[in-house]
Amino acid sequence: MLPAVTLFWVLWLPILVRASVTVYSQIPLGDSTATAAGANYTGAAAYDPTVLQPPPVPSGLPTQFSIQLQGSTSAVSGLSIQQRGSFLGYSIEFSVIDQVLGINSSFLQVPFLNLMANIRERAGEVHIRVGGNTQETATLVENLPGGVMMAKETGDTGDVTQTPALLYTAEVLNLLGNISALVDVKWFLGIPFNDTNNLRLGIAEVGEAVLSGPGYLLGFQVGNEPDLYAAHGNRPSTYSPYDYFGEFGVVVEAIAKDTSIPVRDNLVAPSVSGTWSPEMVWNTGFISSYSSSLGYLAVEHYPSDNCYAEYGTGTPVDPQTAFPSYLNHNAGIDIIAPYLNSTAIAQQVGKPFMMLETNTASCGGFPGISDSFGATLWALDYGLQMASSNFSGAMLHVGGQDVYYNPFTPPPTNQSSYHQWTIGAIYYSTLVVAEAFGSSGTAQIIDLNVSSGNIYTPGYAIYDNGGPARLVLMNYVTDPSGASDITATFSIGGGDTGQANGTPAQVQVKYLQAPSVSEKYNITWAGQTFGANFESDGRLQGTLSINTVSCDQSTNTCSVTVPAPGAALVFLTSAAFSASNPSSTETFPTTALTKTDNTATINPSVLATSNGMSGSTWQLGSTSQESRGLKMRDSVSARVAMVVVSVVSMILW
Structure with missing residues (x-):
């Protein structure tokens, strides 16, 4: 024997x-x-090592300039509407929430909680949209094999983007509710819109029941980029804004008859992506007809696309050639120019106007651009430009392993026992915006058009509590010599303002820095960082560094230097500093116990299914490609095999 x-x-x-x-x-x-x-x-794209060359130093760059600030809010013309620190949030593709958020309502991804806690402690709350292309085919079911909360279903949905059909259970909504209870996340969700003859309102029924009472639900998107439906093969080629108008009305009528959906004024629309202008939808009478049902007006926009590399469609784009177009103040201005009329309309009708999904480029972004410090500065400037133009929020998109632009990416399942998360360069932007607006909910911002409008050195002023509270000064130029560092000298009141001198004796300054706009991981915010690939548990590491700059009250001036490249957040009052800076940030435990006879301590991410992997091929893939999606049956068996391997290995060890 x-x-x-x-x-x-x-x-x-x-x-x-x-x-x-x-x-x-x-x-x-x-x-x-x-x-x-x-x-x-x-x-996988999320870890692509491509590093581009930064553009040369522009000729004639002004390195010194002055800024005159009014001493009171009432004296400033052109201030934005009131903004929250949660202005920059996240749009998470529905199909990857079991990777990013957690595998069920009791097994949450700890690094994600820590990342959200960073924002919550600065802004008071976090805004997240769960949706994207995959929301359109999602179907709520009672249960799934293996007890999983969601799975990608095999079969062709007929979408050019090869979007998989999703099956999910009510556990998804319970998961969102538990995250909110810990880190104050508020959610936008999406009602499936691929078949208005057979509406599936389950997400609204369960979402209202689970999330509305505690105040965790913001609204329901109806239609994700409907202006692309015809191009993607989801509607006839003749599909028009008037067709969308009619189908939206079908949803409104169905909700009105559904007693399980008590809140009926929180729909988000039209979420067009630029093929239709918002005005094409407004001209149908959309807002006046559905005003009582609309909670938010919204659009989605990417400044470029990498669809040729992803799907073989469109025009090839060379990232090195495109890189400079992201590295100046005009980048954000040009994106939002088509929407300024709509932000004005939104103010007239009393509706918030949202950028519900955006990032550096659709179809996954660009290697070397989307994951660089240049994208950090781009997103910071773009976000502040949207806020100054009366958007009420913007969501940076999060996809799977095969995109370049993620603010954060969990490790692939086969590496989750020994690798941590990868925090993308663009996540730092959301931290800075959270601190720039703070937690009051009453901050107002204005583009200062500094240095005679020089596009490489933009600046913004944030007013709160009746006066100037913070400055954001930026420098897009890469120059390790220091010759292109800029010095901004500002004055509060005095001069020609007709106000008394108001420049403080000193200010506090936090710096967002990297050696180059091409840098991927050596990025610091106030001296702290999340490190390189696979190095983060969601908490900032390193010693916090806050500079104190003495001002000259005799001349009513104060000078702040901004490195090339970098950005400076200047706190003009002690109250503004206190409102944006957490005294401590809550963190969460990182281990969990299995519920088997052989209880072994396992990192929670070991049990997560893989990002965009297929149960039959186990290939990493994009969240929007069905051909790389999880087969429901195989994903369960493959995950069980991985858990068996992990547990048996621990027992033998």
Whole structure:
């Protein structure tokens, strides 16, 4: 008779080896490729090592300029509407929430909670939209095999983008509710709109029941980029704004008849992406007809696309050539110019106007741009420009492993036992915006058009509590010599303002810095960082660095230097500083116990299904491609195999 240990290996070794070979040989991502040259890299986009060349120093760059600030809010012409620190939020693709948020309502991703706590402590709350292309095909079901809360269903949805059909259970809404209870997240959700003859209102019924009472629900999007429906094969080629108007009315009528949806004034529309202008929808009588049902007016916009690389459609874009277009103040101004009329209309009708989904480029972004410090500065400037133009919020999109622009990315499942999260360059932008507006909910912002409108050195003033509270000064230029560092000298009151001198004796300054706009990971906010690939648990690391700058009250001036490249957040009062800076940030435990007879301590992310992996091929993929989606049955069996391997390995160890 074989010894017990030998018998174990005879029975289990072939299974374990087969599982390991199947899983690890087919995943095009591993430590062996982490340092590959960008041109030869074949792994997941989220970890692409491509580094671009920063643009040269522009000729004639002014490095010194003055700023005159009014001493009271009432004296400032052109201030924005009141803004919240949660202005920059996140749009998370529905199909990856079990990777990013947690696998069920009791098993939450700790790094995600920590990342949201960072924003909550600065802004008071966090705004997140769950949706995207995958919301359109999502169907609420009572349960799924293996007890999972969601799965991608096999089959062709007929969408050019190969979007998978999603099945999910009410556990998804319970998960969102539990996250909100911990870190004050408020949610936008999406009602499926792919078949208005057979509406599926389950997400609104359960969402209202779970999230509305505690105040965690913001609204329901009706239609994700309807102006692209015809191009994607989801509607006839003749589909027009008037068709959308009629179908929206079908949803309004159905909600009115549904007693399980008590809140009926929180719909979000039209969420057009630029193929239709918002005015094309407004001209149908949309706002006046549905005013009582609308909670928010919204659009979605990406300044460019990488769809040729993703799907073979459109025009190829060379990231190196495109990089400079993201590195100046005009980038944000040009994006929102088509929407200024609509923000004015929104103010007239008393509706918030949202940028519900955006990022550096659609179809996953660009290597070397979307994951660079240049994108950090771009998103900061773009976000503040939207706020100064009376948007009420904007959501930076989060996809799967195969996109370049994620603010944060969990590790692939096969690496989650030894790798942490990767925090993207663009996440830092949301921290700075949260602190720039603070937690009062009454901050107002204005683009100062500093340095005679020089596009490489923009600046904004934020007013609150009746007076100037903060400044944001930026420098898009890369120059390690220091010759392109800029010095802004500001005065509060005095001069020609007709007001008394108001410049304080000193100000506090926080710096957003990196060696170059091309830098991916050596990025710091007030001296702290999230590190490089696979290095973060969602908490800032390092020693906090806050500069105190002495001002000259005899001349009513104060000078602040901004490195090239970088940004400075200047706190003009102690009250403004206190309102934006947490004394402490809540963090969360990082281990959990299995509910088996052999209880082993396992990192929560070990049990998560993979981002965009297919149960049949185990390939990393984009969240919007059905061909790379999870097969429901195979995803469950593959995950169980991984858990068995992990637990057995721990027991043997």
